[in-house]
Structure formats: structure tokens, C-alpha cells
Amino acid sequence: NAGVTQTPKFRILKIGQSMTLQCTQDMNHNYMYWYRQDPGMGLKLIYYSVGAGITDKGEVPNGYNVSRSTTEDFPLRLELAAPSQTSVYFCASSYTGSGILTEAFFGQGTRLTVV
């Protein structure tokens, strides 16, 4: 069982370049999330999705875009990379429903450096 898979694991971008971080899950989870983690900090929510076709902003959405065309996939797009976006990005998924405890399953992360 693969769980949550993120690609790539590492990437270096130049300022102004764009890229897409891929995330896929095979657990049929309805919720998916993108977090970023900066050194010494916790996880900050960028965007989340409660199901295919539905996305919403989290705490730090500026400079990012997402889409959710299928239950399995939740790509994160950086259009104009900036040094402030240097971080480790984690995708997560969970099954959330009435009376069900939410457990988030995380991918291994993408370490992005913008130079």
C-alpha cells in the first residue's frame, strides 16, 4: 500500500521559474492538504481540498495554486518562484466524516530551494 506519494523529493528552482509538486494517494481519502515546514517551525497549511473539484485556501496560500480533478491527485503549482518559498512541502490526506476521527497521512516531503 503506497499511501501518499510526493514527487519530486528535491528540487532547485531559479527565481521566477514555475513548477508543479505532485501528490497522489491511494487510500480513497476525501480530504487532502498541502503544508509547508520551515526550519524550527511547525506545519503551515497552504491549501486543502474536501473532495474532487473543491479546494480552499489555508493559512499561507499566496504564491501557490492547486487543483483537485480526481480523488487521488492534488498537485501544488508555484507560478513565479521566490526565495521565500524555499521550504519543505508536505502533502497529506485523511478520511474525514461525521463521527470519524481524522488521522492525517503524510508524504515524505519535497525539499524546494529557490535561488
Added chain:
Amino acid sequence: TQLLEQSPQFLSIQEGENLTVYCNSSSVFSSLQWYRQEPGEGPVLLVTVVTGGEVKKLKRLTFQFGDARKDSSLHITAAQPGDTGLYLCAGEGSGGGADGLTFGKGTHLIIQP
């Protein structure tokens, strides 16, 4: 915005010692989770506490949820080098998973052999 404050931020102790880390908030959470993150990996869930005053044990780890569901603690007995890692608490608000989990900054724990 719901905030979770974790303390201490860093802790380095000798193998065999006991320790407690704390997770505090001014907000009420419907549940609170503890995750452990190892270098180069994503966080992995250790436990979820739901009821105020609840205590859960996972081998040498004891988790407690405050009576008012605003705070939690993690106590490790006889710490071992394998306990080394970043411990994150995360709160789920009353809206369920709709807003995602709110994470604390974490406690970096190092157990020296």
C-alpha cells in the same frame, strides 16, 4: 486563528531519564493529535485524544488531554535513543478536518546514549 504553543522547543537528555513536553492553547479542540517526525520523513501519527481528561498510554509514552480540551502533554518514561525526533501536536477544530489540522512548532527531542 487557533494557535498551539509547544514547550520546550528543544530538549536533550540522557538515555533512561523521564521527560514531559507540553502543548497549550487558548482554544478548545474537538480532538488533539501527537505526531512524531524523523529527519527526511513526514510526520506519523502516534495518538489521538478526544475526551477532556483522557489519558492514553503507548508503551513508555503517556498522553493526556486537559479537562477543558485546550492543552495536552506527552510524558516519556525511561527515554531511549530511538525516541529522538520532532514531536508535533495538532488540534482539530470543531469544524472537523475542513480547515486542516493546526500544528504546533514542535519539540525537538534528542536522547543521548
